[in-house]
Amino acid sequence: MKKESLWLGKAKENSEELNKICDLYKKCLDEGKTERECVALSVKMAEEKGYRELYGALEKGEKLKAGDKLYVVQMNKSIALFVLGKKPVSEGMNILGAHIDSPRLDVKQNPLYEKEGFAYFDTHYYGGIKKYQWTTVPLAIHGVVAKKDGTNVSISIGEKEDEPVFVITDLLVHLAGKQLDKKATEVVTGENLDILIGNCPLESNEELEKEEKENIRANMLKILEETYGIEEEDFLSAELEIVPAGKARDLGLDRSMILAYGQDDRICAFTSLFAMLDVENPEMTACCLLVDKEEIGSVGATGMQSRFFENVVAELIAATEGESQLLVRRALARSRMLSSDVSAGYDPLYADVFNKNNAAFLSKGISFNKYTGARGKSGSNDANAEYIAQLRKVMDEAEVSYQFSELGSVDAGGGGTIAYIMAKYGMNVIDSGVAVLNMHAPYEVSSKADVYEAVRGYRAFLRW
Numbered sequence: 001m002k003k004e005s006l007w008l009g010k011a012k013e014n015s016e017e018l019n020k021i022c023d024l025y026k027k028c029l030d031e032g033k034t035e036r037e038c039v040a041l042s043v044k045m046a047e048e049k050g051y052r053e054l055y056g057a058l059e060k061g062e063k064l065k066a067g068d069k070l071y072v073v074q075m076n077k078s079i080a081l082f083v084l085g086k087k088p089v090s091e092g093m094n095i096l097g098a099h100i101d102s103p104r105l106d107v108k109q110n111p112l113y114e115k116e117g118f119a120y121f122d123t124h125y126y127g128g129i130k131k132y133q134w135t136t137v138p139l140a141i142h143g144v145v146a147k148k149d150g151t152n153v154s155i156s157i158g159e160k161e162d163e164p165v166f167v168i169t170d171l172l173v174h175l176a177g178k179q180l181d182k183k184a185t186e187v188v189t190g191e192n193l194d195i196l197i198g199n200c201p202l203e204s205n206e207e208l209e210k211e212e213k214e215n216i217r218a219n220m221l222k223i224l225e226e227t228y229g230i231e232e233e234d235f236l237s238a239e240l241e242i243v244p245a246g247k248a249r250d251l252g253l254d255r256s257m258i259l260a261y262g263q264d265d266r267i268c269a270f271t272s273l274f275a276m277l278d279v280e281n282p283e284m285t286a287c288c289l290l291v292d293k294e295e296i297g298s299v300g301a302t303g304m305q306s307r308f309f310e311n312v313v314a315e316l317i318a319a320t321e322g323e324s325q326l327l328v329r330r331a332l333a334r335s336r337m338l339s340s341d342v343s344a345g346y347d348p349l350y351a352d353v354f355n356k357n358n359a360a361f362l363s364k365g366i367s368f369n370k371y372t373g374a375r376g377k378s379g380s381n382d383a384n385a386e387y388i389a390q391l392r393k394v395m396d397e398a399e400v401s402y403q404f405s406e407l408g409s410v411d412a413g414g415g416g417t418i419a420y421i422m423a424k425y426g427m428n429v430i431d432s433g434v435a436v437l438n439m440h441a442p443y444e445v446s447s448k449a450d451v452y453e454a455v456r457g458y459r460a461f462l463r464w
Helices: 015-031 035-048 054-059 215-228 232-237 263-277 308-320 325-333 348-353 385-397 419-423 448-462
Strands: 069-074 078-083 093-099 104-115 118-126 139-146 152-157 195-198 238-244 249-251 257-260 285-291 336-340 366-369 402-404 428-433 444-447
Touching: 015 035, 015 257, 015 263, 015 448, 035 069, 035 078, 035 139, 035 263, 035 285, 054 069, 054 308, 069 308, 078 263, 078 308, 093 263, 093 448, 104 139, 104 215, 104 232, 118 215, 118 238, 139 232, 195 215, 232 238, 257 448, 263 285, 263 336, 263 428, 263 444, 263 448, 308 325, 336 419, 336 448, 366 385, 366 448, 385 428, 385 448, 419 428, 444 448
Parallel strands: 093 285, 093 336, 336 428, 366 402
Antiparallel strands: 069 078, 078 285, 104 118, 104 238, 118 195, 139 152, 139 238, 249 257, 257 444, 366 428
16 A cells, blocks of 8 residues: 655656656646636636637527537636546536635735835735745745726736845844744734835825825825826735745756645646646546635635536536436436545654555555545535546556545644535545645745646546
8 A cells, every 4th residue: 555656667767758748737736826827827828729608608699519618717816627528427427526716815905005114015825825835935926906997907016036025024033023923823913924016215295195104105196106107095906815926946956846826726626627628538537627716615606616617517508408407407417527636745853643554645646535524524525435436447457556644633733625616516536636745835845747747647537
């Protein structure tokens, strides 16, 4: 049952393909730091491979047939891609599902304020984070500002070498005696996760009231208006995300690992996308589903709990088999899914929170989690044994390296994915992903060998 490091076998033997995949993966991480950016990048890559937008094709009266490549975007934050199979959609699909949102800081709707010589953006953290990890690291602003005239202003500040970055300050160690006595959850509070954006006042600003004297704040507004055409009220309809600045980097003297922001869960999202774009003429309809909001409960119109996916499947069936809610239900119930999300990689420096015999190890292949959840498997899907046996056969026949794991020791904590939501339709679902270190930190660690093996595993699943 002990798995050998992939670096002693196929990873080394297939280093050219591995490096090609990992270089593309790092590029995608750099270009996709928000869910909107991930969707835009996915559409671009899909269209280069011959995909077309489903609703546009139907409006033109185009007939759908086996082998057709289609995609649908939901509010620019989620995307579903399909390759129609030789069998009808109602006989089920092979679905890869991953999420493209990651823990971050969101800029509030009334964010800009000045305090004692500095200008700040007020933020609200998104997802589960250790708040102290976000101080003193270079940060970038990504997102969109929607204006009343119907135009959108895309924002990306802090990624290019000639652009400024931002930071959340922390107390110097010389004065941090009381701070260091606090619990880790209290060292930095959520309301103190405000990013420093400026220090320079306007030389003169006659429009400001004398008693206000917020010249630094006024200067920030002046810069925003002159550079981006943004007024202060435009923040009300903005979605601006604070993420770590900088590119994905090779980690280690041997360059065997990747250090980057957002690998939970974009390591599964992009490897799923790569596998999907390789699929041609499958027996069963292949689907890649990349969704938003998993980190906060898969809620909202772009999360997995919405009816977005179900509606798209209904459209596909109506176009290929006729309008029938019964066929939609059959299609969903007969489908098979890998809920592709990261696993907690075994870290020997923190061995006490892992059960070593049931932990996911870096460089040992794709990881399957029969169940996730917390404590007594609360919130878990808990996959069927028969489905797991079928998956083992598929992976073995494709010579894919895999391991089975769970998220730490039984009472150490836990977590959930989108698996239980899709399982509500009656389909077979199991959690499957890649082991990472530093999960939910500003910078996470993965193995290049596992990135490569994930693509191979997802390819095998879609061709099942």
